[in-house]
Every structure is written in C-alpha cells, then in structure tokens.
Amino acid sequence: MARHSFQSAMATQAGNGHVLGYTVWNHFFRPETDELHPMGITQLNRLVRRSWREPLQLYVETAHDLRFDPGAPADYAKDRDELDARRMQAISTYLSVVANRNDVNLFVHDPPRAGMSSDEAWRGDKDMVHGAPRGYLTAEAIAKGAISSEAPGGFPITLQPDLGGAGMAFPQPPNFGGDIPVGDFGGDFGGEFDVPPGF
Incomplete structure (x- = not known):
C-alpha cells in the first residue's frame, strides 16, 4: 500500500516533468509573433532527436507575450487564440520540412513556470x-x-x-x-x- 502511494505520486511528478520538458515556451518565439527564435529551433531539434522512434507529442505554452488593452479585453482572448494556432502551425511546418516529421501532436496548455526567478x-x-x-x-x-x-x-x-x-x-x-x-x-x-x- 505504501509502495503504491509512493509510486503513484512519483509517477505524477515524472509525468509533470515530462510535459514541461516537451513544452515549447513563449520565449522560443519572437515576442507577439509566430516566428521561431533560434533558441526555439534548437529546442525543437533536440526534442526530435530525443523522440525519433515514437510519435512526437509537444505542448505549446499559450501566448502570454501579447499586450493587453483594457478597453478591449475580448480582443485579447481572440488574439491569443489566433497566435497560439499560428505558433502551432509554425512548429508543425518546421518539423515536417526540416526533420521530416509528420507525426507530431501539438497541444496548447498554460503550465506553471518551471523553476524560479x-x-x-x-x-x-x-x-x-x-x-x-x-x-x-x-x-x-x-x-x-x-x-x-x-x-x-x-x-x-x-x-x-x-x-x-x-x-x-x-x-x-x-x-x-x-x-x-x-x-x-x-x-x-x-x-x-x-x-x-x-x-
């Protein structure tokens, strides 16, 4: 019983760490755009080499680098969703052209920041x-x-x-x-x- 509860908690932590390790963060893109930063390209290359056998499952951090206009809060949510979609398309295009990977599953999420400032x-x-x-x-x-x-x-x-x-x-x-x-x-x-x- 104790072993199961320990292993269950450990598996949850390992799963959370796996998701964070396969997250494409906002700073991997140029601010407010879907253009991959060189750091983001390096990260994608590393993740592709790490998962060359199985379908690649990547998580894209929802865009937090947009300017917020207090006068039009509904536009912020719409612009964020559009930028998330464009960023996923940019990742998919890069991986299919450069790494010949068409088996990539992309998910948008809003994870806690890994580590601390x-x-x-x-x-x-x-x-x-x-x-x-x-x-x-x-x-x-x-x-x-x-x-x-x-x-x-x-x-x-x-x-x-x-x-x-x-x-x-x-x-x-x-x-x-x-x-x-x-x-x-x-x-x-x-x-x-x-x-x-x-x-």
Whole structure:
C-alpha cells in the first residue's frame, strides 16, 4: 500500500516533468509573433532527436507575450487564440520540412513556470539565512528585561535605539568568511550589525 502511494505520486511528478520538458515556451518565439527564435529551433531539434522512434507529442505554452488593452479585453482572448494556432502551425511546418516529421501532436496548455526567478531564489536564501525574528520592543519591555541576548536562531541580538525611546532587535548576521568584516573568520557570530535609525 505504501509502495503504491509512493509510486503513484512519483509517477505524477515524472509525468509533470515530462510535459514541461516537451513544452515549447513563449520565449522560443519572437515576442507577439509566430516566428521561431533560434533558441526555439534548437529546442525543437533536440526534442526530435530525443523522440525519433515514437510519435512526437509537444505542448505549446499559450501566448502570454501579447499586450493587453483594457478597453478591449475580448480582443485579447481572440488574439491569443489566433497566435497560439499560428505558433502551432509554425512548429508543425518546421518539423515536417526540416526533420521530416509528420507525426507530431501539438497541444496548447498554460503550465506553471518551471523553476524560479533569480529574485525569488535570492529572497528565499536571504530569509532562510537572516530570517531570525525581528520586531519592535517597547521601552517598558526593555526596562523589564523582556529582551533575550540571543535570537531563537542562535544569533546574538543587537538592540538599536529608536527615535521614540524604544528599540528594534536585529540579529547579527553570521560570518561566512566573505569580504565584509563581520566578527572573526571561522564561524564567530560576533561583530556589529549597523542599521540606520528608523529602519
């Protein structure tokens, strides 16, 4: 039972990955046209070589590179459908002429983007490394000793005075041996974490 549930989930993931691997994305075409970009031609050549024995099943990402006119939203859907059809025809023509493949099945779909942007990856890494809790402390809480000398992540806390007499608790960043001199090299979490007042 457990093996079946694991294999079923694994097969679903593998199937999703297969579809994404055989997707012709918007950036494989010149923007707002059905002209294949050199990158798209390279991708089609690669997919044809990979599937030379069986009928080729390709997925075309629905066009998201059209300009949207708020005054005519119905035209956007019509133009997108027309561009999808022209792009499928361009793929079919290219593969039949260049690769001698007339057994291509094409489907339009709107898949989630594979992977993530560099900005998403950077934010996730930043939040993971420097994501110890931070927030305002009132003057009363500071006076009563409600502040701990360490954040839950094990980083020492530096209390920066605020303009209103309270303060903000900022965990000191770990030292990974980079060019920024924070503490001592070798895993020491010492040093100052300067933050402008009112940050």
